[in-house]
Amino acid sequence: MAQANFRADVPVTVDEAKCIDGCTLCVDMCPLDSLAIHPETKKAYMHVDECWYCGPCAARCPVDAVTVNIPYLLR
Amino acid sequence: MEIPHVADRRHLECDVLVVGGGTAGTMAALTAARHGASVLIMEKAHVRHSGALAMGMDGVNNAVVPGKATPEDYVADITIANDGIINQRTIYQTATRGFEMVQRLESYGVKFEKDEHDEYAVRKVHRSGSYVLPMPEGKEVKKVLYRELRSRGVRAKVQMTNRVMPVRVLTENGRAVGAVGFDTRSGEFVTVAAGAVILAAGACGRLGLPASGYLYGTYENPTNAGDGYAMAYHAGAELSGIECFQINPLIKDYNGPACAYVANPFGGYTVNGEGNRFVDCDYWSGQMMAEVKREIDSSRGPIYLKLSHLPDATISEIEGILHTTERPTRGTFHAGRGTDYRERDIEMHISEIGLCSGHSSSGVWVDEHARTTVAGLYAAGDMACVPHNYMIGAFVYGDIAGEDAAAYAKGAARPELPEDQIAAAHELIYKPASNPDGPPQPQVEYKLRRFVNDYLQPPKTERHLSLGLEAFERMRTDIDQMGARTPHELMRCAEVTFIRDCAEMAARASMTRTESRWGLYHSRDDWPLQDDENWFCHLNLSKDSSSGEMRFDRRPVAPYIVPVPGFVRPDGVPDAAAPRAGELAAAWR
Ligand SMILES: Cc1cc2nc3c(=O)[nH]c(=O)nc-3n(C[C@H](O)[C@H](O)[C@H](O)COP(=O)(O)OP(=O)(O)OC[C@H]3O[C@@H](n4cnc5c(N)ncnc54)[C@H](O)[C@@H]3O)c2cc1C
Ligand code: SF4
Ligand code: SF4
Numbered sequence: 001m002a003q004a005n006f007r008a009d010v011p012v013t014v015d016e017a018k019c020i021d022g023c024t025l026c027v028d029m030c031p032l033d034s035l036a037i038h039p040e041t042k043k044a045y046m047h048v049d050e051c052w053y054c055g056p057c058a059a060r061c062p063v064d065a066v067t068v069n070i071p072y073l074l075r
Numbered sequence: 076m077e078i079p080h081v082a083d084r085r086h087l088e089c090d091v092l093v094v095g096g097g098t099a100g101t102m103a104a105l106t107a108a109r110h111g112a113s114v115l116i117m118e119k120a121h122v123r124h125s126g127a128l129a130m131g132m133d134g135v136n137n138a139v140v141p142g143k144a145t146p147e148d149y150v151a152d153i154t155i156a157n158d159g160i161i162n163q164r165t166i167y168q169t170a171t172r173g174f175e176m177v178q179r180l181e182s183y184g185v186k187f188e189k190d191e192h193d194e195y196a197v198r199k200v201h202r203s204g205s206y207v208l209p210m211p212e213g214k215e216v217k218k219v220l221y222r223e224l225r226s227r228g229v230r231a232k233v234q235m236t237n238r239v240m241p242v243r244v245l246t247e248n249g250r251a252v253g254a255v256g257f258d259t260r261s262g263e264f265v266t267v268a269a270g271a272v273i274l275a276a277g278a279c280g281r282l283g284l285p286a287s288g289y290l291y292g293t294y295e296n297p298t299n300a301g302d303g304y305a306m307a308y309h310a311g312a313e314l315s316g317i318e319c320f321q322i323n324p325l326i327k328d329y330n331g332p333a334c335a336y337v338a339n340p341f342g343g344y345t346v347n348g349e350g351n352r353f354v355d356c357d358y359w360s361g362q363m364m365a366e367v368k369r370e371i372d373s374s375r376g377p378i379y380l381k382l383s384h385l386p387d388a389t390i391s392e393i394e395g396i397l398h399t400t401e402r403p404t405r406g407t408f409h410a411g412r413g414t415d416y417r418e419r420d421i422e423m424h425i426s427e428i429g430l431c432s433g434h435s436s437s438g439v440w441v442d443e444h445a446r447t448t449v450a451g452l453y454a455a456g457d458m459a460c461v462p463h464n465y466m467i468g469a470f471v472y473g474d475i476a477g478e479d480a481a482a483y484a485k486g487a488a489r490p491e492l493p494e495d496q497i498a499a500a501h502e503l504i505y506k507p508a509s510n511p512d513g514p515p516q517p518q519v520e521y522k523l524r525r526f527v528n529d530y531l532q533p534p535k536t537e538r539h540l541s542l543g544l545e546a547f548e549r550m551r552t553d554i555d556q557m558g559a560r561t562p563h564e565l566m567r568c569a570e571v572t573f574i575r576d577c578a579e580m581a582a583r584a585s586m587t588r589t590e591s592r593w594g595l596y597h598s599r600d601d602w603p604l605q606d607d608e609n610w611f612c613h614l615n616l617s618k619d620s621s622s623g624e625m626r627f628d629r630r631p632v633a634p635y636i637v638p639v640p641g642f643v644r645p646d647g648v649p650d651a652a653a654p655r656a657g658e659l660a661a662a663w664r
Binding site: 003030031032033052053059071074075 | 290330
């Protein structure tokens with residue numbers, strides 16, 4: 001199948017300077033499993049554009065590194 | 076990704092398997108464990124923040140608190156809201172056991188609003204009775220339940236597997252004996268043998284496409300893709316009222332509740348574009364939704380939730396609820412649009428269609444013991460047909476299912492699991508991984524759900540519904556070709572199959588009921604009148620065991636056990652006596 005890569009604005013951002021190495025809390029809690037730890041930076045990031053803008057990721061982050069924005073199409 | 080061989084699997088065993096660790100599922104597990112069963116909760120998310128209560132809830136919509144309302148009032152109210160088509164015995168359970176559930180939740184640490192005399196501060200939103208009980212600290216409810224599941228005593232009896240998603244219930248001789256699924260992170264294949272299975276997988280929230288076009292911008296928690304409906308159907312269970320869709324009035328674009336239940340008691344209400352009220356009762360029903368749609372579509376549209384007339388302090392109080400619990404990003408949304416409740420009223424719209432008995436009445440057919448028509452298979456919560464059951468109903472039915480399933484599992488034989496069904500589920504799960512370059516799930520799902528909008532959104536007609544059916548048949552081919560590269564993508568692909576199954580059920584059920592009923596939920600432009608002579612009955616669907624086709628059966632409405640003032644049963648069936656004490660399963664003690 002012919003394919004193209006798709007660039008998407010994702011709603012959840014992580015302040016890498018704050019994000020603690022070894023922590024996985026937001027990744028563990030996201031109902032949609034949309035967050036992951038980046039293999040290189042070792043920081044949390046949104047790996048798929050799947051989000052209910054519900055907030056457990058931000059609510060559980062011990063250092064307030066997570067910001068939940070409203071998904072672009074709804075904003 | 077590598078596809079595991081069908082024999083290469085993690086095998087688990089338990090007395091009671093609970094599929095979905097949301098509202099109903101956590102309560103089912105707690106009660107089953109209390110009754111001595113070993114319990115396994117399989118949750119595709121993480122139990123701590125999964126389901127509708129991921130961030131808590133701002134109130135109980137349907138508590139019958141002694142001294143404030145009677146079970147009889149509630150049963151009558153819900154009977155009328157459902158145009159009389161209801162098994163009152165199921166509703167009666169929610170009515171009579173809801174208060175003990177409130178007290179049980181309180182004993183776990185959930186707080187409910189009390190007035191200055193320390194009485195429950197229930198409010199009136201329904202047509203006649205007062206059943207809405209605010210939860211000022213409602214954001215903690217799932218935390219409290221999770222803590223209870225991890226508490227000493229319970230912990231040893233309840234296993235939880237997070238990120239593991241069953242896709243099929245296994246049956247042997249017409250009895251539920253387990254389930255089969257996979258780990259959505261590692262891709263591992265998983266089978267479970269169980270004495271009884273409780274499905275508590277929530278609504279079918281990813282049926283219609285929200286107007287925004289964002290697949291996950293649904294009213295319901297989008298993890299609830301109709302998994303439970305599809306699993307029950309393929310296990311041979313009956314489903315009922317599927318044609319009675321769920322449609323809600325929501326904040327436009329944000330697509331979450333505003334919500335009149337919160338704002339009403341403070342003096343907020345719904346108005347049209349001319350600033351006039353147009354509904355006399357803000358209780359969500361098919362009738363109300365028909366009025367909402369009419370108003371939006373008219374020159375008086377759009378509609379708004381009006382708060383701007385309220386004093387600043389009151390608005391701050393409302394914000395304190397709406398912006399911290401249930402859907403706490405409401406505040407972020409309004410800030411982004413520059414909407415302040417003090418200056419501008421909130422534009423409202425109607426949601427995409429879904430299936431949900433928590434709000435409407437589409438679900439798996441259950442009796443007052445949460446039993447489905449398949450032995451050893453239970454359903455509770457939004458996916459079980461107990462109309463307008465909401466959160467307290469999900470808790471009550473989780474409790475009932477947990478107790479009954481624990482007793483059932485005790486005496487149940489543990490046969491070998493059926494390998495043919497396991498192989499079929501393996502194929503369903505991993506097929507997209509064998510075709511990694513096939514169309515990706517987001518495109519396939521978008522197309523499928525756009526067809527749902529095009530052809531199933533009320534008002535419905537035979538012509539539209541048949542075009543929808545054709546589209547859903549065509550989508551089988553798209554789904555066959557769909558490609559996935561990771562276990563996460565496999566999860567989304569399996570969900571697309573559930574959505575397709577639900578779309579087909581919704582189209583066929585809507586075609587079969589040749590009348591209009593339940594306001595907007597089943598409004599048929601080609602059959603505009605309610606036809607009590609032919610259709611005062613439940614419409615149940617199931618998978619025919621010999622042909623494998625979808626079949627429909629009419630079930631008569633059981634005699635009422637509670638008289639409904641002002642409502643004459645069109646079939647003339649006389650009322651029966653209310654259940655005697657002890658006749659229904661005992662409530663939690
Ligand atoms: C935004 C919103 C606001 C609401 N507000 C109120 C209110 O104020 N008052 C009120 O009384 N009611 C309210 N309700 C309704 C109430 O929350 C629901 O009726 C109730 O929580 C449903 O419980 P449930 O257990 O059926 O579903 P959920 O609590 O959603 O649980 C379903 C669980 O199943 C899991 N699951 C799904 N599929 C699978 C699978 N294949 N394998 C494993 N796990 C799976 C999901 O991840 C989820 O955890 C609201 C609902 C929503 C969505
Ligand atoms: S807002 Fe919800 S769905 Fe989105 S990333 Fe956070 S936890 Fe996940
Ligand atoms: S919870 Fe916060 S600190 Fe932990 S991984 Fe996520 S962003 Fe990093």
